[in-house]
Amino acid sequence: MTASPFATLRRRLALVGGRASDAPAEAAQGRRGDASFRPAELLEGDLVHHVVGTAVPFEEEVAFLDGTQHVELIGYVGTVPVVAAIVRAAVRLRRDRRLSTAVFASRRIVVACAAVIAQLGPALDGHEPIEAAGDEPPHPIRDWEAANATVDRVRGELEIRVAREFRAARSDGWLLVDGSLSVSPDWATDNRMIGIIKSHASLPFEGAALERYLTLPQGCRTSVFAPQSSRVAPVHSWGLRLHDFVGRDLFHGLIRVEVAATAGALARATPLSRHLLAERAPLSNDSRADRLLYGVHDVERYLRAQGR
Amino acid sequence: MSTLGRVVATELKPSTPHQFHFWTAPEASLGIGTIVRVEGEGRTVFGVVMEGFAYADLARPLDAVIGADGDPANVAHEPTVRPEIRLWSAAVLRQLPEEPMQPVPFGPVALASDADVRIALRMDAYVREEGSTGIPVGVYAAGGLSAPVLLDADFLLGPEAAHLNITGVSGLATKTSAVTFLISSIFQTFPAGKGSVAAVCFNVKGPDLCFLDQPAVLGEHDLALWRRLDLHPAPLTDVTLFAPYKADGVNLNTLRSNSALRANVAPLVWGLREVLDYAEVVLNRDDVDAKADALIDFLAERVVGKRFEAPELRQAPFEVMSFADLSEFFEAIFDFLEANSRGAEVWRTHHIATIRKIRNRLGNIATRSKGLVTDDGVANDLPWGAFRDRSLTVVDVAGVDPLAQDLVFARVISKLREHLERRDLGVDHIIVFVDELNKYASSDGPDTYVKKMLLDLSERGRYLGLVLFSAQQFRSQVLRRVTGNAGTTVYGRMDSDELAMPGYATLSPAVKAKLAALPKGELMLRHPHFTQPIFVRFPRPASLSGREGVEAFPPAADLPFAEAVVERLKALDAGIAADAVRTAIEGRPEDEVRRALSATAQRRPEEVLSFFRGCLRRTVVAAPLEPRRGIAPLARDDTDPFAPY
Numbered sequence: 031m032t033a034s035p036f037a038t039l040r041r042r043l044a045l046v047g048g049r050a051s052d053a054p055a056e057a058a059q060g061r062r063g064d065a066s067f068r069p070a071e072l073l074e075g076d077l078v079h080h081v082v083g084t085a086v087p088f089e090e091e092v093a094f095l096d097g098t099q100h101v102e103l104i105g106y107v108g109t110v111p112v113v114a115a116i117v118r119a120a121v122r123l124r125r126d127r128r129l130s131t132a133v134f135a136s137r138r139i140v141v142a143c144a145a146v147i148a149q150l151g152p153a154l155d156g157h158e159p160i161e162a163a164g165d166e167p168p169h170p171i172r173d174w175e176a177a178n179a180t181v182d183r184v185r186g187e188l189e190i191r192v193a194r195e196f197r198a199a200r201s202d203g204w205l206l207v208d209g210s211l212s213v214s215p216d217w218a219t220d221n222r223m224i225g226i227i228k229s230h231a232s233l234p235f236e237g238a239a240l241e242r243y244l245t246l247p248q249g250c251r252t253s254v255f256a257p258q259s260s261r262v263a264p265v266h267s268w269g270l271r272l273h274d275f276v277g278r279d280l281f282h283g284l285i286r287v288e289v290a291a292t293a294g295a296l297a298r299a300t301p302l303s304r305h306l307l308a309e310r311a312p313l314s315n316d317s318r319a320d321r322l323l324y325g326v327h328d329v330e331r332y333l334r335a336q337g338r
Numbered sequence: 339m340s341t342l343g344r345v346v347a348t349e350l351k352p353s354t355p356h357q358f359h360f361w362t363a364p365e366a367s368l369g370i371g372t373i374v375r376v377e378g379e380g381r382t383v384f385g386v387v388m389e390g391f392a393y394a395d396l397a398r399p400l401d402a403v404i405g406a407d408g409d410p411a412n413v414a415h416e417p418t419v420r421p422e423i424r425l426w427s428a429a430v431l432r433q434l435p436e437e438p439m440q441p442v443p444f445g446p447v448a449l450a451s452d453a454d455v456r457i458a459l460r461m462d463a464y465v466r467e468e469g470s471t472g473i474p475v476g477v478y479a480a481g482g483l484s485a486p487v488l489l490d491a492d493f494l495l496g497p498e499a500a501h502l503n504i505t506g507v508s509g510l511a512t513k514t515s516a517v518t519f520l521i522s523s524i525f526q527t528f529p530a531g532k533g534s535v536a537a538v539c540f541n542v543k544g545p546d547l548c549f550l551d552q553p554a555v556l557g558e559h560d561l562a563l564w565r566r567l568d569l570h571p572a573p574l575t576d577v578t579l580f581a582p583y584k585a586d587g588v589n590l591n592t593l594r595s596n597s598a599l600r601a602n603v604a605p606l607v608w609g610l611r612e613v614l615d616y617a618e619v620v621l622n623r624d625d626v627d628a629k630a631d632a633l634i635d636f637l638a639e640r641v642v643g644k645r646f647e648a649p650e651l652r653q654a655p656f657e658v659m660s661f662a663d664l665s666e667f668f669e670a671i672f673d674f675l676e677a678n679s680r681g682a683e684v685w686r687t688h689h690i691a692t693i694r695k696i697r698n699r700l701g702n703i704a705t706r707s708k709g710l711v712t713d714d715g716v717a718n719d720l721p722w723g724a725f726r727d728r729s730l731t732v733v734d735v736a737g738v739d740p741l742a743q744d745l746v747f748a749r750v751i752s753k754l755r756e757h758l759e760r761r762d763l764g765v766d767h768i769i770v771f772v773d774e775l776n777k778y779a780s781s782d783g784p785d786t787y788v789k790k791m792l793l794d795l796s797e798r799g800r801y802l803g804l805v806l807f808s809a810q811q812f813r814s815q816v817l818r819r820v821t822g823n824a825g826t827t828v829y830g831r832m833d834s835d836e837l838a839m840p841g842y843a844t845l846s847p848a849v850k851a852k853l854a855a856l857p858k859g860e861l862m863l864r865h866p867h868f869t870q871p872i873f874v875r876f877p878r879p880a881s882l883s884g885r886e887g888v889e890a891f892p893p894a895a896d897l898p899f900a901e902a903v904v905e906r907l908k909a910l911d912a913g914i915a916a917d918a919v920r921t922a923i924e925g926r927p928e929d930e931v932r933r934a935l936s937a938t939a940q941r942r943p944e945e946v947l948s949f950f951r952g953c954l955r956r957t958v959v960a961a962p963l964e965p966r967r968g969i970a971p972l973a974r975d976d977t978d979p980f981a982p983y
Contacts, residue, residue, distance in 0.1 A: 087415065087417040088417065092417070124417070124418060127416075127417065127418055127419040128418075128419050128421075129418060129421070273404075308417055309417055309418075310405065311405040311406055311407075311412065311413075311416040311417070312396075312401075312402070312405040312406075312413075312416050312418060312420050313401040313402070313404055313405035315395045315396060315397040315401065319401070324418050324420075325418055328418070328421070331395070
């Protein structure tokens with residue numbers, strides 16, 4: 031418990047009548063998604079494999095955006111869980127092949143129901159109180175999951191904020207985001223933003239199409255489709271295999287690319303895929319190196335290096 | 339303070355009071371040996387970089403292969419360059435305040451300035467406006483900064499500590515240059531309040547130290563270094579070179595024989611008296627048993643240089659002044675034992691075998707050291723009692739037999755010690771430079787007189803003002819007590835095998851790598867005030883090196899006897915007519931001419947030719963030439979089974 035950044039907060043919680051706790055910070059593992067099918071609409075004929083050709087690096091400046099969150103259950107007031115989190119997001123800009131921080135933002139938050147927030151009062155000094163949604167009777171597990179979802183949301187908002195700040199300073203240049211563009215109308219309409227989705231919990235096809243989708247050879251992309259998972263704004267998407275999966279898992283090296291749903295998206299799919307293939311190198315020092323672009327990995331590492 | 343890096347510490351690489359780690363940008367201008375300054379928590383810490391590390395975020399080398407599709411050339415085209423770290427380990431030189439001694443704070447790191455270097459190396463304790471005892475030894479340079487580094491005279495020439503030892507491979511370590519420069523620096527900056535100082539250098543290799551009074555042409559870089567050290571780039575001015583004669587007894591055995599440089603070249607000639615006092619040097623340890631020792635003492639105290647009466651040997655008393663006289667003396671004993679006292683084996687308690695052994699050994703000296711040891715008894719020696727302040731005496735023994743070299747070392751150093759003990763040498767401090775300690779004080783091999791003498795000098799010399807500057811290729815193979823007593827230790831370029839020896843275990847691999855590739859003119863320095871070794875650059879000496887000297891002043895060819903005598907006398911008086919000299923010596927035995935020449939050279943009279951003539955016998959015997967007087971050849975059937983000849 032002593033290594034926690036919330037040790038002081040835990041002590042204050044105890045002082046105001048709460049019970050300190052240190053449950054496993056599952057939410058720290060990142061966004062979670064339910065395994066599901068969300069059938070997509072094909073926009074480029076049948077679902078086929080397109081060879082994208084030789085990898086070609088971006089000629090323009092490229093920036094990478096990612097966010098991190100560190101979540102801890104710091105205890106309970108009564109039976110209501112009190113969750114604290116540090117949420118960070120950054121854009122790292124690549125110039126002359128070297129990455130440096132363009133925008134960085136961080137928030138320290140405490141999530142709990144309104145009554146608990148009020149009770150904690152000055153004990154939350156230095157932390158931003160966020161009231162958990164809902165007025166149902168306290169349920170420690172459900173409330174814990176809800177708090178995690180709130181932290182996810184706050185991180186998403188922070189990512190959108192740093193992207194906006196970056197765009198305010200640099201309207202041109204590519205911005206590659208770790209995740210979906212559909213979380214923000216701004217992102218979903220930005221012709222110079224690309225979403226890189228590593229998670230495949232929600233799959234766009236079923237049956238034979240799914241098999242075709244998941245057996246995409248290295249250096250190929252799928253036909254462009256419109257995913258139905260788009261939450262806020264429509265985007266266009268396609269699968270791209272960065273590394274050979276033969277002999278490994280079906281998902282090895284498979285990413286889903288999202289771009290703005292514009293008229294030129296179909297024509298841009300292959301050239302953008304070539305650029306993304308070029309981003310395979312250098313290989314990230316990460317267990318997800320087969321799908322994690324080095325630039326995104328760099329942002330993650332930068333955010334982690336900010337300490338706890 | 340321009341921040342260069344930042345101290346980092348982890349559980350595996352923590353900061354300690356003696357070591358810390360810091361990171362810099364890859365392009366930061368620093369390297370092994372750079373002195374840095376850390377500020378933090380109200381303290382200032384100075385450290386010297388001892389090790390460097392660089393790595394990227396690569397988990398495994400195979401990831402690099404996969405990322406580049408197996409082609410190393412592709413790495414250059416990767417859109418993103420992996421970030422690299424330059425992580426440096428530094429050893430603490432000094433902390434301010436010094437107490438309480440604490441781990442180095444996690445503060446910013448900057449290159450040390452001139453003032454920082456002075457504080458870091460604790461030079462502020464002895465480099466002052468008034469009463470400074472600093473001796474410039476070189477320039478510390480890093481990141482565009484250059485700071486003079488000074489040694490403390492009290493710790494270089496005593497009495498606090500003393501002696502200097504320099505190690506390095508032959509030809510690249512600039513050992514001779516470093517010592518030459520340092521002697522020049524000492525002569526220019528040794529504080530007057532500390533007394534007078536002179537140096538005696540043994541030239542044991544070619545022309546190394548033969549031209550230290552001749553100016554060299556220095557480049558701008560070297561001149562700048564001289565200026566930075568606030569020294570005058572000039573050769574040594576008061577230099578005298580002593581060299582023995584060659585076997586002919588008239589041509590000097592030195593490569594400084596060019597006629598333009600003879601003014602301050604003097605012969606080194608010793609007689610029986612000078613040699614007998616150091617007989618132990620040239621005798622094998624096994625030889626010097628009690629019996630032999632007793633005979634040598636008997637000769638030294640009762641016979642040599644005295645009027646010795648031995649009626650049983652001959653009616654006339656013996657006057658043993660030379661090796662030739664000694665040989666006659668021994669022959670008389672043998673004749674007496676063999677003829678007059680047939681069957682007897684003892685003369686005045688000395689057994690004939692002992693007498694033969696000593697006769698052989700001493701005769702051996704005269705044979706192997708011909709040119710240094712004279713038969714005729716007229717010696718020419720170093721200026722005992724008249725050494726001048728800031729003078730350099732070079733004793734050139736490069737061309738003589740090792741036995742004679744040992745004799746020269748032993749006698750010169752012993753005499754220096756004797757005179758310093760009596761405080762009548764002429765100077766208060768004398769620096770003795772001996773190269774090739776691997777030969778003269780090796781850690782293995784027999785215990786020689788020279789080795790014992792060097793050990794004694796290194797252990798006790800500083801109390802007398804007798805300071806040893808020594809050099810060798812392999813420090814690990816030199817008697818540890820000799821090198822260990824050197825307060826100041828200098829390392830030039832080192833052999834990798836030598837650096838692998840246990841004695842260098844305290845040096846980091848990076849420091850060893852730097853030492854193995856150290857450029858000429860750069861040295862690593864240990865000094866009592868410096869808590870860590872420091873790299874410095876020193877300027878080329880302002881004197882000609884041996885090779886340059888030989889090129890500029892080619893050695894003169896050996897002259898025929900008569901011409902050599904003319905030249906020697908002309909060196910004393912340029913106006914002497916050659917024909918007059920030739921006439922004076924025509925038909926005279928060479929020994930007689932040599933004796934007269936030595937006497938003239940030693941006396942340096944105003945009327946050189948008249949004095950010389952006076953030293954020659956007045957009448958020349960017109961008899962057939964007698965066999966040359968000298969040491970009788972050793973009998974091949976000598977009874978001594980250990981005789982080397």
